[in-house]
Amino acid sequence: MWIRGLVESMESMADRSEKTNAGGTPPLPVRGGSQRTGRKLSGVLLQKNAVTETVSELIFELAGEINGEINFKPGQFARVWVGEYRWRDYSIVELDGGRVTFLVDSRFRGHGSRFISGLAVGDEVLMRLPLGGFTVANPEHSHCFIASGTGISPCIAMIRLLLDLDTPPPIHLYFGCKSRHDVVLLDRIKQHRAAHLLKITVCLSDDPPAAGMFSGRVTDAIPSLEIAPETTDFYICGNPSMVDDATEILVGKGATNLFRERY
Numbered sequence: 001m002w003i004r005g006l007v008e009s010m011e012s013m014a015d016r017s018e019k020t021n022a023g024g025t026p027p028l029p030v031r032g033g034s035q036r037t038g039r040k041l042s043g044v045l046l047q048k049n050a051v052t053e054t055v056s057e058l059i060f061e062l063a064g065e066i067n068g069e070i071n072f073k074p075g076q077f078a079r080v081w082v083g084e085y086r087w088r089d090y091s092i093v094e095l096d097g098g099r100v101t102f103l104v105d106s107r108f109r110g111h112g113s114r115f116i117s118g119l120a121v122g123d124e125v126l127m128r129l130p131l132g133g134f135t136v137a138n139p140e141h142s143h144c145f146i147a148s149g150t151g152i153s154p155c156i157a158m159i160r161l162l163l164d165l166d167t168p169p170p171i172h173l174y175f176g177c178k179s180r181h182d183v184v185l186l187d188r189i190k191q192h193r194a195a196h197l198l199k200i201t202v203c204l205s206d207d208p209p210a211a212g213m214f215s216g217r218v219t220d221a222i223p224s225l226e227i228a229p230e231t232t233d234f235y236i237c238g239n240p241s242m243v244d245d246a247t248e249i250l251v252g253k254g255a256t257n258l259f260r261e262r263y
C-alpha cells in the first residue's frame with residue numbers, strides 16, 4: 001500500500017517532458033492520459049552488459065500483470081524503484097513484447113546509480129511504464145535530435161520508429177559525448193537497415209575527434225545549423241544545462257517546435 005501511494009504521488013509531480021514554444025513563453029507540459037500513469041510491473045533482469053566505462057545496458061523480462069499490449073510510444077520512460085522508497089526515471093531504448101531495455105549511466109554515484117550497479121541477473125525490480133510525452137509528434141516533419149550521454153536512449157527509440165516508416169523524413173542526429181568510447185552508444189541506430197538515411201554528427205568534447213567528427217560540444221555545433229522552423233521538429237535530451245543552452249540557441253534561430261527531456 002505504501003509503495004502504491006508513493007508511486008501515485010510521484011506521478012502527480014510535473015512530467016519532465018516538455019514542449020517549448022518560442023517567444024519566451026514558459027515550457028508547456030505535454031498532455032496525455034495514460035502517458036502519466038503507466039502500469040506497475042515487475043521486471044526480472046535478464047542481461048546486464050557493460051557498454052562503456054560507466055554505461056550499462058539492462059534488459060528486463062516484464063512479469064506479473066501483463067495482460068495484452070503495453071501502449072508504448074518510442075521516447076517514453078519507466079520509473080524504476082531503486083530501493084528505500086526512491087525512484088529514478090530511465091528512458092526505454094526498446095520495448096519488445098515483454099522485454100524492456102535501458103541504458104543507464106552510473107557515473108553520478110547517487111542512489112539510482114548504486115542500485116543499478118548492485119543489480120545482478122535474476123534480480124526482480126518494480127517499475128511503472130510507459131510514462132511521458134517525449135514522443136514523435138509529427139512524423140512527416142524533418143527531425144533534428146540533439147542528445148548528450150544516455151540522453152541518446154529515447155532518441156534511439158524515436159529514430160528507429162522514423163526509419164521504419166515507408167518514407168522516413170530527413171533526420172539529423174547531433175550526439176554529444178566526452179570520449180570516443182561513448183560513440184558505441186550509437187550502435188543500436190547504426191545497425192538499422194535504413195541507417196544510411198540518417199545524418200549523424202558526433203561531437204567530442206574531451207578526446208581529439210576522429211575523421212568526420214566535430215570537435216567540441218553539441219552546443220558549439222548547432223549554431224551553424226540551417227533550419228526551416230515550420231517543418232523541423234527538434235528533440236533535445238540529456239543533462240539539463242545542455243538542454244537549456246541548446247534550446248536558447250535554437251529559439252534564437254527561429255525554431256518553434258522543440259521537445260525536451262532534461263535528465
Ligand SMILES: Cc1cc2nc3c(=O)[nH]c(=O)nc-3n(C[C@H](O)[C@H](O)[C@H](O)COP(=O)(O)OP(=O)(O)OC[C@H]3O[C@@H](n4cnc5c(N)ncnc54)[C@H](O)[C@@H]3O)c2cc1C
Pocket residue numbers: 016017077088089090091092102103104105106108109110111112113114132150151153238239240261262263
Ligand atoms: C525522464 C527521464 C529519463 C531519464 N532516462 C535516463 C536514462 O535512460 N539513462 C540514465 O542513465 N539516466 C536517465 N535519467 C537520469 C536518471 O533518472 C537519474 O537522475 C540519474 O541517473 C542520476 O541518478 P542517481 O540516483 O545516480 O543520482 P542522484 O542521487 O540523483 O544525484 C547524485 C549527484 O549527481 C548529480 N547529477 C545527477 N544527474 C545529473 C546530470 N544529469 N548532470 C549533472 N549532474 C547530475 C546530482 O546533482 C547529485 O549531486 C533520466 C531522467 C529523467 C527525468
